[in-house]
Amino acid sequence: MTATFDVLVIGGGATGAGLLRDLSRRGLHCLLVEKGDLGSGTSGRYHGLLHSGGRYVAKDPSAARECIAENRILRRIAPACIEDTGGWFVATPHDPDDYVDGFAAACAATGVDCEERPAAELLRREPALHPGIRRAFRVPDATLEPWQLIEANLADARAHGAEAWPYRRLVGFDRRGDRLLAARIADAQGGEEQVSAACFVSATGAWAGGVAALAGAEVKMSPGKGTMLVFNERMTDTVVNRCHRPGDGDIMCPVHTVAILGTTDILVDDPDHFEITSAEVVELLAEGEKLFPGLSRRRLLRAYGGVRPLYKPPEPPEPSEAAGSVGAGGAAGAGSGGGDRAISRSHYVIDHAAADGIAGFVSIVGGKLTTYRLMAEQTADLVCRKLGLAEASTTAREVLPDQGDRRHYWLGDRLAEHEADGGGDADLICECEFVTRAGLERFLDQRWPCSLDDVRRGTRLGMGPCQGGFCTFRAAGIVAQRLATGRDAAGSGEGGIAAAADAATVGFLRERYKGGRPIAWGRQLQELWMTSGLYWGTLGVAGIPGPSRTSPDGRGTRAAR
Numbered sequence: 001m002t003a004t005f006d007v008l009v010i011g012g013g014a015t016g017a018g019l020l021r022d023l024s025r026r027g028l029h030c031l032l033v034e035k036g037d038l039g040s041g042t043s044g045r046y047h048g049l050l051h052s053g054g055r056y057v058a059k060d061p062s063a064a065r066e067c068i069a070e071n072r073i074l075r076r077i078a079p080a081c082i083e084d085t086g087g088w089f090v091a092t093p094h095d096p097d098d099y100v101d102g103f104a105a106a107c108a109a110t111g112v113d114c115e116e117r118p119a120a121e122l123l124r125r126e127p128a129l130h131p132g133i134r135r136a137f138r139v140p141d142a143t144l145e146p147w148q149l150i151e152a153n154l155a156d157a158r159a160h161g162a163e164a165w166p167y168r169r170l171v172g173f174d175r176r177g178d179r180l181l182a183a184r185i186a187d188a189q190g191g192e193e194q195v196s197a198a199c200f201v202s203a204t205g206a207w208a209g210g211v212a213a214l215a216g217a218e219v220k221m222s223p224g225k226g227t228m229l230v231f232n233e234r235m236t237d238t239v240v241n242r243c244h245r246p247g248d249g250d251i252m253c254p255v256h257t258v259a260i261l262g263t264t265d266i267l268v269d270d271p272d273h274f275e276i277t278s279a280e281v282v283e284l285l286a287e288g289e290k291l292f293p294g295l296s297r298r299r300l301l302r303a304y305g306g307v308r309p310l311y312k313p314p315e316p317p318e319p320s321e322a323a324g325s326v327g328a329g330g331a332a333g334a335g336s337g338g339g340d341r342a343i344s345r346s347h348y349v350i351d352h353a354a355a356d357g358i359a360g361f362v363s364i365v366g367g368k369l370t371t372y373r374l375m376a377e378q379t380a381d382l383v384c385r386k387l388g389l390a391e392a393s394t395t396a397r398e399v400l401p402d403q404g405d406r407r408h409y410w411l412g413d414r415l416a417e418h419e420a421d422g423g424g425d426a427d428l429i430c431e432c433e434f435v436t437r438a439g440l441e442r443f444l445d446q447r448w449p450c451s452l453d454d455v456r457r458g459t460r461l462g463m464g465p466c467q468g469g470f471c472t473f474r475a476a477g478i479v480a481q482r483l484a485t486g487r488d489a490a491g492s493g494e495g496g497i498a499a500a501a502d503a504a505t506v507g508f509l510r511e512r513y514k515g516g517r518p519i520a521w522g523r524q525l526q527e528l529w530m531t532s533g534l535y536w537g538t539l540g541v542a543g544i545p546g547p548s549r550t551s552p553d554g555r556g557t558r559a560a561r
């Protein structure tokens, strides 16, 4: 079967979702395909920061300009996705005077709002910070919820006639001469279908090299792994950055009920297979101590990693399309001396007609989540020029749907909602994140069939202190009930409902354990063993993973079972 669209967007991260929105608002009939769940790539595994641009003012000024411009736009069009925490750049005793002295001027030169405040004021507001902090600069950093943002972009795209298909992987193209005719799309059940389009756009981030190769084009990505540590409390209510040339472990972001320290930056070969090492955890904690003394003794919930879609153009990009790329904002200055921090965080729209002689194929690479909308707009401009369409982008001025009362959700809102509905027994499925049976059922109604990991992205189930220990079996039970009542009897598969519930449990806990292993020591190791015992020992679910023993100094690591 062949489906026909004007444009096929490959990749369901923030960039792909933003592009689907932009193109469909300009009147094009578009489809997006995503190999996993929507937002399960780098966009769902990032640090959480809506950049003010402050991080890039010295090293990557054009990236700084893009960030502050988009920061202002996103506050207007996506207010419910943003927690306006504000941000600080702080000079610890470890940060060089020359960088700190030039910071405010560099902000002024790039248009990043910045105000120096007395360090004593900062320490009064954020008492967990290092008492030796000597200077403090206030900037408009914030945190940005990725899945809500992606959903809102897709909702707007759907309202303009677009479709988005999760769990559909692009596996090849049909090409005649210099033109792509159709894409071959595989589903999770082994089926395959063809999609023909006038234009194909790869918004596949760190995977863009592999997707380009399927078309016979070349995109040389430099995937940069970053590891982050999640603490079980907000030791700061404001984003805190070290005031120095960007390095590892120098930003703490308060996100919902937790705080996240990040990141590292290490080149990897394959964005699907990378490891988080205890050496990275140790390094992050050592760096984090410079911001928050005693951090290593606070309770960690998990470590997680994502892969940056970094791209190094084959030659310095021209401001025009002559070399096949547009939108490239200046190359990086001298790097921080290792990893891939020397590569610009700007983005590149690659026209493969100019770069590889392949008509109707475009890749968008690089960038940041903060600049997803701009990346989408510039890519859509190129697509529209190719298709002879004069419509301009409207995404910077039209507010995204589902922005409610323009306020960011926090945990207490769910309790307030429950109380407003009469209160009483909430039938709680996840106590840590206040996910009720009703809330879970609502999500399943909208997204079924889906995995428990999809439920986590949509509801935060399993993301609190117990990391799924007490909510997984309840949620798996509800999924099994849904199968039993025949709402999707076909989904129960071989072995029946109990097997499906077990499979959901094991799949979900495996993912949670991945994040627990690199930080499995002390109280968190006890918790991992308790969860393992609950499911493996008490409930008799086969295939539950056990934690390895790892000490903070990296010694004595061994498999638990």
Ligand SMILES: Cc1cc2nc3c(=O)[nH]c(=O)nc-3n(C[C@H](O)[C@H](O)[C@H](O)COP(=O)(O)OP(=O)(O)OC[C@H]3O[C@@H](n4cnc5c(N)ncnc54)[C@H](O)[C@@H]3O)c2cc1C
Pocket: 010, 011, 012, 013, 014, 015, 016, 033, 034, 035, 036, 039, 040, 041, 042, 043, 044, 045, 046, 047, 048, 049, 050, 051, 168, 169, 170, 171, 203, 204, 205, 206, 207, 211, 224, 225, 226, 227, 228, 262, 263, 305, 306, 307, 308, 309, 366, 367, 368, 369, 370, 371
């Ligand atoms: C550790 C880390 C921290 C970061 N912190 C920040 C931050 O604080 N602020 C910020 O603004 N930015 C941050 N970034 C950068 C930001 O996360 C990324 O630039 C952004 O999320 C990329 O979005 P994307 O849509 O381009 O890529 P992705 O979100 O990766 O989307 C690409 C999608 O393509 C899909 N795909 C791949 N191949 C195929 C195929 N064959 N068929 C179908 N689908 C396919 C993938 O599954 C994936 O979902 C961070 C990045 C990392 C790694």
